[in-house]
Amino acid sequence: MSRLTxxxxxxxxxxxxxxxxxxxxVTVASSLTTTSYVTFPPQxxxxxxxxxxxxxxxxxxxxxxxxxxxxxxxxxxxxxxxAGGLAIHRYRFPGRGALEAVLSSAFAVPTIVLGIGLxxxxxxxxxxxxxxxxxxxxxxxxxPYAVRLVLAGLAxxxxxxxxxxxxxxxxxxxxxxxxxxxxVRGALIGGAFFxxxxxxxxxxxxxxxxxxxxxxxxxxxxxxxxxxxxxxVTAIGTLMVLFAVVAVVVIERFVGVAKLFGADQDHK
Amino acid sequence: xxxxxxxxxxxxxxxxxxxxxxxGLLLALPAIAIFALLFLAPLFTLVANSFxxxxxxxxxxxxxxxxxxxxxxxxxxxxLKVAGMTTIGCLLVGYPFALYMRGRxxxxxxxxxxxxxxxxxxxxxxxAYGWLVVLGPNxxxxxxxxxxxxxxxxxxxxxxxxxxxxxxxxxxYMVLPLMGSLDRIDPTLVPAAKGLGAPGWTCFWRITLPLxxxxxxxxxxxxxxxxxxxxxxxxxxxxxxxKLMPYxxxxxxxxxxxxxxxxxxxxxxxxxxxGLLLGYxxxxxxxxxxxxxx
Numbered sequence: 001m002s003r004l005t006x007x008x009x010x011x012x013x014x015x016x017x018x019x020x021x022x023x024x025x026v027t028v029a030s031s032l033t034t035t036s037y038v039t040f041p042p043q044x045x046x047x048x049x050x051x052x053x054x055x056x057x058x059x060x061x062x063x064x065x066x067x068x069x070x071x072x073x074x075x076x077x078x079x080x081x082x083a084g085g086l087a088i089h090r091y092r093f094p095g096r097g098a099l100e101a102v103l104s105s106a107f108a109v110p111t112i113v114l115g116i117g118l119x120x121x122x123x124x125x126x127x128x129x130x131x132x133x134x135x136x137x138x139x140x141x142x143x144p145y146a147v148r149l150v151l152a153g154l155a156x157x158x159x160x161x162x163x164x165x166x167x168x169x170x171x172x173x174x175x176x177x178x179x180x181x182x183x184v185r186g187a188l189i190g191g192a193f194f195x196x197x198x199x200x201x202x203x204x205x206x207x208x209x210x211x212x213x214x215x216x217x218x219x220x221x222x223x224x225x226x227x228x229x230x231x232x233v234t235a236i237g238t239l240m241v242l243f244a245v246v247a248v249v250v251i252e253r254f255v256g257v258a259k260l261f262g263a264d265q266d267h268k
Numbered sequence: 269x270x271x272x273x274x275x276x277x278x279x280x281x282x283x284x285x286x287x288x289x290x291x292g293l294l295l296a297l298p299a300i301a302i303f304a305l306l307f308l309a310p311l312f313t314l315v316a317n318s319f320x321x322x323x324x325x326x327x328x329x330x331x332x333x334x335x336x337x338x339x340x341x342x343x344x345x346x347x348l349k350v351a352g353m354t355t356i357g358c359l360l361v362g363y364p365f366a367l368y369m370r371g372r373x374x375x376x377x378x379x380x381x382x383x384x385x386x387x388x389x390x391x392x393x394x395x396a397y398g399w400l401v402v403l404g405p406n407x408x409x410x411x412x413x414x415x416x417x418x419x420x421x422x423x424x425x426x427x428x429x430x431x432x433x434x435x436x437x438x439x440x441y442m443v444l445p446l447m448g449s450l451d452r453i454d455p456t457l458v459p460a461a462k463g464l465g466a467p468g469w470t471c472f473w474r475i476t477l478p479l480x481x482x483x484x485x486x487x488x489x490x491x492x493x494x495x496x497x498x499x500x501x502x503x504x505x506x507x508x509x510x511k512l513m514p515y516x517x518x519x520x521x522x523x524x525x526x527x528x529x530x531x532x533x534x535x536x537x538x539x540x541x542x543g544l545l546l547g548y549x550x551x552x553x554x555x556x557x558x559x560x561x562x
Binding site for chain 2: 009010012013016017019020021022023024026027030037038039040041079080081083084086087088090091092093094095096099102103104105106107108109110111112113114116117118119120121124136137139140143147197200201203204207208218221222225233234236237240241244247248252257258
């Protein structure tokens with residue numbers, strides 16, 4: 001490769017990198033502006049908009065709702081994912097093929113279609129909007145990932161280790177606790193964190209499930225944006241990005257982010 | 269992998285005895301319940317409602333209305349057009365980027381992959397909001413235009429804005445399958461062709477490009493279908509002026525409150541996109557999904 005092509009390649013890669021980080025970088029930078037409108041580059045530096053966030057009770061209650069639902073979604077996804085992954089990997093049971101088929105095709109259904117389907121189904125069932133219905137709706141988005149990660153973890157586990165433990169006299173529960181569980185621990189932690197950010201960031205499904213009294217943080221921001229253009233949103237955005245960064249570091253450490261986007265998905 | 273799992277299960281159980289079947293079913297029950305009640309049932313409701321009038325009688329009107337109304341035919345066409353343009357945009361940006369990534373060390377590649385995936389990992393509202401600032405009248409793009417004494421073109425609330433926002437988030441879906449294809453090309457082919465006197469461009473056109481076609485195809489399929497069914501990014505960056513199907517599913521369901529019609533538009537969307545996505549999954553499986561990100 002000539003020097004020129006290498007230089008051009010590098011310059012191109014830098015441009016793509018700038019393109020990829022532009023919206024986040026600009027959001028974070030403009031959250032510091034002293035102007036009452038959003039501008040980049042920011043004018044002066046202030047933390048006023050961060051203080052503003054904490055003075056808006058509707059944002060705080062939306063944050064609490066989102067965090068609560070996301071925590072529940074993460075915990076339930078991990079448990080259901082572990083049980084489901086073990087069942088599919090180790091057992092034959094009626095409905096196994098169907099479960100596998102649904103798990104691998106769930107990602108192919110557009111999230112917006114799932115949202116409107118859930119809206120109409122919940123209405124038919126007489127289920128009114130509540131944090132509980134929101135949680136139910138988010139589980140459909142998060143459980144397939146949890147199961148997939150557990151299955152990947154189990155595939156890497158040498159069954160001989162479990163047999164050896166059992167052969168040496170360990171009770172089935174001890175084998176599970178000391179041999180099986182450690183093998184899927186990374187998958188469970190990674191899956192739980194991914195479930196958390198998926199639920200926490202979801203807007204598409206939430207828009208159909210929420211009411212005006214029950215707004216998750218993304219829904220609140222989405223509605224706020226239609227009328228206000230002040231830098232408060234950039235401050236919230238920065239805080240949410242920080243949240244996501246923590247989750248990504250954990251996921252990267254335990255499972256690897258790229259693994260999540262295998263044959264899959266959308267929700268975007 | 270499923271076959272291996274079945275084999276392993278078989279070895280231990282020595283044929284599925286009844287208690288083992290019961291244990292398996294019990295373990296899978298929560299997942300089965302979630303998908304039966306919260307995935308299959310809603311989709312079934314949606315399809316059933318799309319064949320109903322507002323009062324509940326059977327009808328094909330919702331589909332006839334969609335396909336018969338020039339306005340909605342235009343919406344369908346515009347959806348396919350924006351999805352197609354996003355796919356082409358991802359190819360034009362993604363192919364050179366994949367080539368660049370291929371020449372890097374494993375460590376650098378990992379970082380680049382994370383960079384590509386980063387838009388998918390942050391809140392889509394915030395991401396779209398960020399683009400509003402970047403492309404808006406007080407943003408850096410406008411500032412650059414002004415620095416040259418020019419007025420910035422209208423970059424928001426049109427197809428261009430949607431295109432920029434969608435290429436940004438979809439790029440990873442194009443580059444990662446492409447990397448898989450590029451990595452599978454025998455590394456001795458290009459040097460061999462060069463040794464036989466082929467110039468660099470010929471090597472690219474006759475070897476690299478054709479051999480990476482499966483990755484391009486897989487990437488194009490997923491980018492196209494995910495873009496066609498995207499709601500949040502186009503809604504924020506395009507607004508009501510950019511007429512896309514997901515936007516009308518949303519407004520029919522929440523503003524007009526015509527649920528059967530919203531269901532019908534949603535179902536047309538599923539037919540358009542799901543076929544493509546399932547085809548993509550099959551392509552990946554045939555090519556061994558793990559290799560793609562290896």
